[in-house]
Amino acid sequence: MEFETCLKEIAYRTHNVKSFRFSKPRLFEYKPGQFMFITVKFNGERAKKHFTISSSPTEKEFIEFTKKLTGHRFSNALDALKVGDHIVIDAPYGRFTFEGEFKKIGMLSGGIGITPLRSICRYCTDKQLDTDIILLYGNNTERDIAFKEDLKKMQKSNRNLKVVLTISEASGGWEGYTGRIDAEMIEQEITDYQKRIFFTSGPPGMVRTMEEILKSLNVSSERIKTESFSGY
Structure with missing residues (x-):
């Protein structure tokens, strides 16, 4: 169903990731x-793309999507949006x-693929569900971690949520994992992985790799849910 809505707020989540928050129709x-x-609208023409909703249904006053700024035509059109x-x-x-x-x-995510998982984590936290969640979230550098503080606050208020961060390029002071999510990290941080349903989201290559790793750990396809994010 189509709805018309108004942009209420724009927030930077990282140096190149923005959240666009709209009035909830x-x-x-x-x-x-x-x-x-x-x-x-872009140069007098209409353009249409799909984006995951990064807000949670428990956030009643707005609906939000979050986008990495890529420099592509549609990305530039979004970047030009103003409040109102x-x-x-x-x-x-x-x-x-x-x-x-x-x-x-279990949640396995990379980069901007965090958006649907952020929505799910926010929902579970606000609803005080007793679902046990372990999120492994990988990025290139610390400055690329979208929703870092938000995830930290959720973990603090939700005893059933565990967030594990890893980056490929660590700088001084980084205390988390270094490197990509792999089988060893999953076995170490999600020790009962055989008992979990997995949600994995991120770039297509990353999602395929996560599927392969999970299957190598004897996690059946029926227990793996995936969502791939292509850039535009």
Whole structure:
């Protein structure tokens, strides 16, 4: 269903990642992890792309999506949006969702692929669900970690949420993992991985690699949910 909405706020999540927060249309409902299509005008033409909703249904006053600024045509059109501008959204879509169906879940994410998992973690935290969640989140550098403080606050208030960060290029003072998510990290941080349903999201190559690693650990395909993010 299509809705027209107004941009309320823009926030930088990293040096090149922005969140666009819009007024939540009346009657608009969605599940954590779903996505929406965004239509914007660019040089007099309309362009339409899909983005995961990074807000949670528990955040009642707004709906938000988060985008890495790539310099592509559509990305530039979004970057040009100002508070007060109107856009059309077509939503909700997608089955990469979670509302408490499983007692234990594992999350494997890279880069901007964190957005649906942030929505799910926020939902579980706000609803005080007893689902045990372990999130492994990889990025190139510390400055690339989107929602870093948000995830830290959620972990502090939700005893069932564990967030593990890893970066490929560590600088002085970094105390987390260095390197990409691999089988050894999963075995060390998610010791009961055989008992969990996995949600993995990120760039297509990363998602394929995570699937292969999980299968090498004898996690069946039925227990792996995936969402790939292509850049534009």
